[in-house]
Amino acid sequence: MTEAATGEAPATAAVLIIGDEILSGRTQDVNTRYIANYLAQIGVDLREARVVPDDEVEIVAALNALRARYSYVFTTGGIGPTHDDITADAVGKAFGVEVVEDPDAIALLSERFTEQELNPARRRMARVPKGAALVRNAASKAPGFWIDNVIVMAGVPVIMQSMMDTVGPLLRSGPPIQVETIEAGAIPEGTYALKLEAIALAHEGVSIGSYPRFSSAGIRNQIVLRSRDAASLDLATRAVRAMLVELAP
């Protein structure tokens, strides 16, 4: 019997994006959405995301706030060989443990770099907080790491995604969150808002959102229903569809 089946509350998670390049507007973060979708599929609730600069004090404070609150914290960014890569040191400080060169990480890096290439900068990528387990990935030799409930991953999306594949099967999972997306088309939100609220109130365990988007054809709305329980989701979905049929011009 899985933990979820015992009725234990679903695992929760936060994402911590580390990097000046996101806050400067240089880089569009796409890691949060990837992790969000990944976690939804394995039934882990992503409850919060934060972006902080490459600043040790900021990283430590955010990490300590998040790891105390959620089952898992996934960080991305700051584990490369350059001076702005300070995540390992910040995580060590957050946990109050020393950051040490990991022999297994050196072995991994040695598969890619000659002894001469494995200079002090590259050896930085083998430094992890004491007690952390390495998180390998198929895209590069430089590992992430996992310490307590914090999973430290690369910022480059293709590497981060490979690291998620490594850690995913080890997470406490639960029933996947199922989603129904219903096109409300040109029916205005203001027309169905009160009826939709009544449906939301009547269907506990189903989260219902309404999302407008602007297209060349004008505003188009989608209603999105999410639940871990297929039967509840089905009932609520039928109610929303019936409401839209009634309101259709």
Added chain:
Amino acid sequence: MTEAATGEAPATAAVLIIGDEILSGRTQDVNTRYIANYLAQIGVDLREARVVPDDEVEIVAALNALRARYSYVFTTGGIGPTHDDITADAVGKAFGVEVVEDPDAIALLSERFTEQELNPARRRMARVPKGAALVRNAASKAPGFWIDNVIVMAGVPVIMQSMMDTVGPLLRSGPPIQVETIEAGAIPEGTYALKLEAIALAHEGVSIGSYPRFSSAGIRNQIVLRSRDAASLDLATRAVRAMLVELAP
């Protein structure tokens, strides 16, 4: 003389993205990056971004943490007519003030909706915390609002962007943050990391980052320098270019 010219520290900011749809992975947030770029151009430092769910307790806690810390907090999302739009109430609670129907907001909505169309759901879009100023936008009639140092905007990007245009000229601005992006090409980060660190240490007031990306041609690196001071930026940029010439194969 502007405030910046008096030597006052630059204004700082945080972004607070409100919405289940971001944390579920349904929607890719693009507002953070837009606001980041906008603020960089007017010399405001974006220091943090957070994403929270459509949950009043979470919104209030995040808002109170951020507004105490930064010159400005920009929120996006949760100001539409449906039951999941709870931002106005959460902001009212954060400030401990009542949320009231604003006559000017009703007047704006009346430009778009007939009296019959302006039902209780749509009137919700005219509710703002007492003392807030409306933030109009060119894309829709529904306004955002500004209370103390918190600017509340729509989640739909085109509307949010129009609201930024409304509030931008009213913000305490400073010298824009200037950026130099240098292609390091295929020169590996591990080859230049220590030299780049020395350059970063020697050029105070210039922030230097190194960013790899994976392309079909292999890894390609960019070095990005940012500063408010043109002369410092120029010196650091020359140093990085000289380093790369020296390292080029």
